[in-house]
Amino acid sequence: MIIVCPKCSRKHRVNPDTLKKYIDSGRNVSATCKVCKYKFPVHLNKLVQPGPVTEDDTEGTTTRKICVTLSKGGVGKTTTSVNLSAGLALAGYKVLLVDTDTQGQSAYMLGKKPVAGLTELLTKELPPKECILSARKNLWLLSGGKSLAGIKRMIDRKSFGAEWALSEALKPLESEYDFIIIDTAPGWDQLIVNVLFYATEVLIPVALEVMSLHGLSEFMRSLGSIQKYRNDVRLKYIVPTFMDARIKGPEKLYSELKKLYPEAMCQPIRYCDSLSEAPSFGKTIFEFAPGSTASSEYRELVKRIAENNDKSIV
Structure with a gap:
């Protein structure tokens, strides 16, 4: 699962299991970009059914x-x-x-x-x-x-x-x-x-x-x-x-x-x-x-x- 920072466009790979409890409870979630430190809301309804991960999706997540x-x-x-x-x-x-x-x-x-x-x-x-x-x-x-x-x-x-x-x-x-x-x-x-x-x-x-x-x-x-x-x-x-x-x-x-x-x-x-x-x-x-x-x-x-x-x- 990929979450994109809306400020610097850095893409972060996230384990879906870590979000499961929030998805199940319907609670709101926020994330902080490791690069620019910008804090932003994560819209869980867009993450429940993620599409296939492509090469473009992993851009910016490389070690x-x-x-x-x-x-x-x-x-x-x-x-x-x-x-x-x-x-x-x-x-x-x-x-x-x-x-x-x-x-x-x-x-x-x-x-x-x-x-x-x-x-x-x-x-x-x-x-x-x-x-x-x-x-x-x-x-x-x-x-x-x-x-x-x-x-x-x-x-x-x-x-x-x-x-x-x-x-x-x-x-x-x-x-x-x-x-x-x-x-x-x-x-x-x-x-x-x-x-x-x-x-x-x-x-x-x-x-x-x-x-x-x-x-x-x-x-x-x-x-x-x-x-x-x-x-x-x-x-x-x-x-x-x-x-x-x-x-x-x-x-x-x-x-x-x-x-x-x-x-x-x-x-x-x-x-x-x-x-x-x-x-x-x-x-x-x-x-x-x-x-x-x-x-x-x-x-x-x-x-x-x-x-x-x-x-x-x-």
Whole structure:
């Protein structure tokens, strides 16, 4: 069953069983759009006998697949992946966080010790429900770790369709989530290629320093190579990190980034001690320091992404 928001036209799939008690009692029902937050009445008499669901009916209900990536390390990829996922979960979305890094730091930041994860899913050693860990309300984790090194070798040995290994494993899970957020490792390897053959939106955290900008330039060339074979993956968001207004250098680099990528540029995440302290307690920034500047700025990032701005650059 599909309910369409009259304000933003976003289509939401609803389980008819959840409305049955209201239909039977004749009570009025209202809904709130997850995207624009508009509250509107639902006319149950129009929903009792729904027509067949077509491809057009499901438009806008597709799971959004966002990878957080950059070839350079130390730019805040895992911090952004974890806090973005947690923020979306707090907003009511169902989120799967996939950690493709051999360091497996996403689990540590969430205070979890998974016994299985992405490796077991890709090898089919365990069923998905035993690989995925519930991390918070509305937030699930498919953890990374050292065992992914073997997965990289396994993918390299594939003679056909190696770049689709991750897609084949995650595709059956999509219907259960609104967002799938993928954290990636530094560098460039077959697993990163797999991520870019699966994701449709790219978010790049960029530390405001010269070497990170060089890494961004290198990554854009690599992304261009991927887009020759898969043109539906797009750079949607650039998130400047470690912004320190006390130093002139970051401000200048931020201005340059805005000129180069005006449509993708997001509000910077300023340097905040709480961001480096929170992982030690296994907490997100929203749990550890809800009143901090970093918490506020990550909330703004969540809001922007949830609003599903269609603007993107090649």
